[in-house]
Amino acid sequence: MxxxxxxxxxxxxxxxxxxxxxxxxxxxxxxxxxxxxxxxxxxxxxxxxxxxxxxxxxxxxxxxxxxxxxxxxxxxxCESALRILRNARLQADLDFMKEVEKKSIRTALLELCPKYSISDRQVWKILKKSRITSAPNQATLF
Structure with missing residues (x-):
């Protein structure tokens, strides 16, 4: 376990x-x-x-x-560790709802915000931050 x-x-x-x-x-x-x-x-x-x-x-x-x-x-x-876990679970739930259930992000947030006791504005900040950290580094052309 x-x-x-x-x-x-x-x-x-x-x-x-x-x-x-x-x-x-x-x-x-x-x-x-x-x-x-x-x-x-x-x-x-x-x-x-x-x-x-x-x-x-x-x-x-x-x-x-x-x-x-x-x-x-x-x-x-251990609030920092719990926040990181919450954000990862929220991201996984959101990905599932978008890809499998074919819901829009806004529709998914109607369910996820109460589930995680978080505002949609905070979710947008989390998503923006995760996009920045997960974006691949693009090599320069010259």
Missing amino acids: RSKFEDVSEYLPESVLGMIEAVGFVNTDKIIAQFGGSTFKFSDGEVYFPKLKELIGPESAVKLRQYFMGEDTYIPR
Whole structure:
């Protein structure tokens, strides 16, 4: 099973990469979903450790406790990586709706904007940016 963060690992902070190294993408994904945006104490305490064990299992919880050595560690929400994933999924959905369902972009956006909680203006910016980055470099003629 692939984690949503596996495709954007190069955009993740070092602390998250350390978690991935210790317990894998899937468990790290669960931790970010549950505790992202807060500081977590990776210790044997009666507050944090039971929550961690319940979420990812005792073996993985022990691995993280050993990795972080009881430190208070901020668990980021990974918004940049999630935004990149959202944009890629939006682009894939839009391509499918245009090519397979034969819908116009504007018609597709009527469905996709609410689905992704994004404005059509933001979608146009995303599409413009993706065209610029995916356009092949044309060799000069002379």
